[in-house]
Each structure stands twice: as C-alpha cells, then as structure tokens.
Amino acid sequence: MRDMLEAKTERIRKDIEAMAQFTASPGGGMTRFSFSGEDRKTREYITSQMEAAGLTVRRDAAGNLFGRREGKRRGAPAVMLGSHFDSVKNGGAFDGPAGVVMGLEVARVLHENGIWTNLPLEFAALVEEEGGRFGGGLYGSRAMAGLLSRESLDIFRDRDGISMARAMKESGLDPDRVGEAVRPKGSLRAFIELHIEQGPILESEGLDLGFVKTIVGITQREVEIIGRADHAGTTPMDMRCNALLAASEAALFIDRAAREAGEGTVGTIGRMEVYPGGSNIVPGKVFFTIDVRSADIERLERVVNTFGSFLKDMEKKHGVTVSVKDKLTVPPVDLCLEILGLFEEEAGKLGYSAKVMQSGAGHDAMIMASITDAGLLFVPSRGGRSHCPEEWTDYEQIKKGVDVIIGTVLALAEASS
Known part of the structure; x- marks a missing residue:
C-alpha cells in the first residue's frame, strides 16, 4: 500500500502560488495578517481544497480552520497535521503555507487512493502564529492548548489600535467563546508540522530534510x-x-x-x-x-x-x-522521539538525506507538544532566507517532506486498506 502513495509536486506548486496571491503588499512580499481581507480569501481557498479532498470543514472559536477525515474507530483520538497561514509584514510565500499545503496534499493522496486510517485525521490551518498583526504569536495553537485568556484579546492590539477581540467580532467570531477552542484531553494522538527551515543549515550541507528534536x-x-x-x-x-x-x-x-x-x-x-x-x-x-x-x-x-x-x-x-x-x-521544548524515529525510518525508505536538528524559530508544534505528541519536519530554505520577499523553497523539496509525512501519518493513525 505505501508504495502507491506519493505527493504531486505540481499540486504543491499550484497551492503555494494560489495562496501567494492573497497579500496586502503585491510585489513587495507576503503580507497576510489575521482576520483581514487577505485572511478571508485564503480561508476560502483552503476550504475549497479541503472539501475537494473529501474533508468535513469547520472553524473553531479562535478562528483556526480544520478539515476532518473520520477514521474507522469512531471517537478515537485524531492525528492532526498542518501549520499556519498568516505572515509577517513583507515576508515570503512559504513560511507557514508550506505546512498547510502539506496537509492538503496528504488529504488528497489518501482520498484518491481510497486509504482509510483507524484513527481520524485533522488537517489544520492555524491563525496568528507570527503575531504579525497583534504582537502575540502562536495564538491559534495557544487557544487549542488552553493557554490564551479572554482578557488578552482586549490587550493585544494592532498598530491602528484595533483589539484582537474586535477583529474577531468583525470576522464573525465571538471572543467570549474563545475557550471553546481548547482541545479536550485525549482528543489528539499527535500533531505533525512541516515548515521551511528559515536558516542555511540544510542547504549548506546538501540535505533534503531536517527532523527537529528541540525548539528554543x-x-x-x-x-x-x-x-x-x-x-x-x-x-x-x-x-x-x-x-x-x-x-x-x-x-x-x-x-x-x-x-x-x-x-x-x-x-x-x-x-x-x-x-x-x-x-x-x-x-x-x-x-x-x-x-x-x-x-x-x-x-x-x-x-x-x-x-x-x-x-x-x-x-x-x-x-x-x-x-x-x-x-x-x-520555554524550550523537546519534541516526540517516536515521531522523530518515524521520520527517520520513512526518509530511509525513500532515500532522502536528513539530519536531526534544533529550531531557533518558534512554531505551533512547540505549543501542541504540551497537549499531545508533536513532530516538526524542516525542508530547506534557499540561501537560508526567510521573513523577506526572497524567501524560497523548491517545490520538489516540499514534496519530499510530504512523502515522509504520508508514511508517518499512516503509521501513527494505524492505516488499513
């Protein structure tokens, strides 16, 4: 069964380029702040792709977007995979969206091959990881982990003085219900994130992938x-x-x-x-x-x-x-060694070169590690550049990361044909 499953580079390219259109700074890099018009257009695109892959789509009380694929074991904990889709000001098109696209592509591969897992799968597109608009990063994952207070939504404000609470209301959310975004204990089996490295190590060493052990x-x-x-x-x-x-x-x-x-x-x-x-x-x-x-x-x-x-x-x-x-x-976070081992096993099967490494950047995986087993996979950044318009990762490199995650997800979610 595993030999048949492979991501398609062309679909990955199409997704990245489609989402790159939704920016407040065309020609000047990616600017997509949470609860903005660009946020809304990106959500609409992600939702359409999730539905086309057979997923049931919902938005939680914090504004995170999820596509769910039920498993054979109803009520079992889910394996969640994805990343964020907001950006810094004048950033790049890959920081965050590469991981969202990973989730979309895994969902498509399983859907078109008729592969069903025993555990349910959730494909996540998370908000305000960067803190680019309101200054409080990792917002979407912190909401899921119960680390976000209602009061903070009034305190966090953008440069125009608009509070996060107000922006949520204008997007159709009720900030008083943000606590409903907390994931119940035992509802998740694992969280897996793909992200660009945002540094020069993988490219300089000629490696395909990086498997993160510790996040600063x-x-x-x-x-x-x-x-x-x-x-x-x-x-x-x-x-x-x-x-x-x-x-x-x-x-x-x-x-x-x-x-x-x-x-x-x-x-x-x-x-x-x-x-x-x-x-x-x-x-x-x-x-x-x-x-x-x-x-x-x-x-x-x-x-x-x-x-x-x-x-x-x-x-x-x-x-x-x-x-x-x-x-x-x-605080610094050590990620799940079991998932790291599965990454290494899958990369070995596929002949991809990789190393275990540390992340100097923060990621949603570090928050999700407080409520479930979490794994983070890096793909190379050209020239080590990120948070700038020149940010770039080859689509074929993203595909390699998706291929490794497909096998990892099937192992964690107990796949059966």
Whole structure:
C-alpha cells in the first residue's frame, strides 16, 4: 500500500502560488495578517481544497480552520497535521503555507487512493502564529492548548489600535467563546508540522530534510519609555529627559546580554517607534519590542531578568518612566522521539538525506507538544532566507517532506486498506 502513495509536486506548486496571491503588499512580499481581507480569501481557498479532498470543514472559536477525515474507530483520538497561514509584514510565500499545503496534499493522496486510517485525521490551518498583526504569536495553537485568556484579546492590539477581540467580532467570531477552542484531553494522538527551515543549515550541507528534536524557548515583550518632549534647539543637553537615549542603551544592553549568555542565545529589538517623531523635537516617548531566545531555560531567564533590572536602573539614571508588557513566554521544548524515529525510518525508505536538528524559530508544534505528541519536519530554505520577499523553497523539496509525512501519518493513525 505505501508504495502507491506519493505527493504531486505540481499540486504543491499550484497551492503555494494560489495562496501567494492573497497579500496586502503585491510585489513587495507576503503580507497576510489575521482576520483581514487577505485572511478571508485564503480561508476560502483552503476550504475549497479541503472539501475537494473529501474533508468535513469547520472553524473553531479562535478562528483556526480544520478539515476532518473520520477514521474507522469512531471517537478515537485524531492525528492532526498542518501549520499556519498568516505572515509577517513583507515576508515570503512559504513560511507557514508550506505546512498547510502539506496537509492538503496528504488529504488528497489518501482520498484518491481510497486509504482509510483507524484513527481520524485533522488537517489544520492555524491563525496568528507570527503575531504579525497583534504582537502575540502562536495564538491559534495557544487557544487549542488552553493557554490564551479572554482578557488578552482586549490587550493585544494592532498598530491602528484595533483589539484582537474586535477583529474577531468583525470576522464573525465571538471572543467570549474563545475557550471553546481548547482541545479536550485525549482528543489528539499527535500533531505533525512541516515548515521551511528559515536558516542555511540544510542547504549548506546538501540535505533534503531536517527532523527537529528541540525548539528554543522564546520571550517576547513590548516596552514603552516615557521621557519629555522638548525643543531640540533650546533645551540644554543636561536638562533633557530623552526617551530615545534610554531606548538606545536598552538595545545595546539586550545585544550584550545575549552575547554574554552564549550557547546560541539571541536577543533582538526588531521594532522601535519614536514619538513625537519630529527632527527638531527631543523624543518624549519610545515604543519597542524585545525578542529573546535560547534552548537553555536558565540562560533565557538570565537575559530577561537582567534586562528587567537594567530598566529599573535606567528609570533612575534618565528620569524616565518604563512600562513592560509580556506578549509571549514559551520555554524550550523537546519534541516526540517516536515521531522523530518515524521520520527517520520513512526518509530511509525513500532515500532522502536528513539530519536531526534544533529550531531557533518558534512554531505551533512547540505549543501542541504540551497537549499531545508533536513532530516538526524542516525542508530547506534557499540561501537560508526567510521573513523577506526572497524567501524560497523548491517545490520538489516540499514534496519530499510530504512523502515522509504520508508514511508517518499512516503509521501513527494505524492505516488499513
């Protein structure tokens, strides 16, 4: 039975290119924020493809999209596979959608070959993994894991001040019912995600696939520094309360603290906004984000804690007021060794080269690992590029990943002809 099952590269290409059309920045990379018009059009496409593959489609209370294929054992836990379909601003067409397309293609292959599994299968298209619109990443999977509070939906806001709760309402969802997205204990047998590597390792080593053993921990926070806006020409240097000066010292501190922590720890200030923003005005307010990642929880916490102490000292030094908002805190995660072993077994059968590796990026699989066995498979990124318009993965490489996942899913879901 397994020898007959193979993904089709042309269908993978068609799906990726079709979804790439739904962007708010045509010609400037992929911009598809959650609960937007582009989100809606992408959902419609995914829904049509799920239905064509014989799946029963539903949207959960958080906005995640699922296609279900019942198994022979009614009421048995399901094997879920997929990824997210939102993007960063001006990103690429493969980050997330490659994993959604993996699910669509697995569903098609099983459907056209009449293969039925004992366990049910769910094919997932998850929302707001990037946090590109509201700043709180891994939203869809956190909702399923019961790690999302109703209050956070009012706190998370986009740059126009629109809360996630409001955006959900405008999309036909009830934010007061978001708790209904939580997956009941024992309802899932496993979660499998395919994702582009977003780094250079696989391509540089000439490998087809990467099997992730560990995903680094992530802490993301938003910081606001309030100083005092003054005239740039008439306010003496020793009488200023410059918010940007304080923020600049914070940026240097994060970089230094991450380097000192070592062992692959990284720290980034990726977004900074200066107010009022006039060339002849001393900055009175600065907003910025911090992102700290490490596979070692102690190193991660050390950087975050020392940064907190630094901010308190900075308030005294510069006479500013600092407020910090926690947007995401996820510890390092080890993924399921059983699934990793199945990946290796299938790759060996098919003659695909691979290695076991660590992920420096966060993925929905790290949240799903808190409620079920989870596996994450990487396909190469050309030039290691991601989160940019130049992001690219060869369609044939995605096919190889799908082929490995087909065999893995059949093993986990106890396939029978």
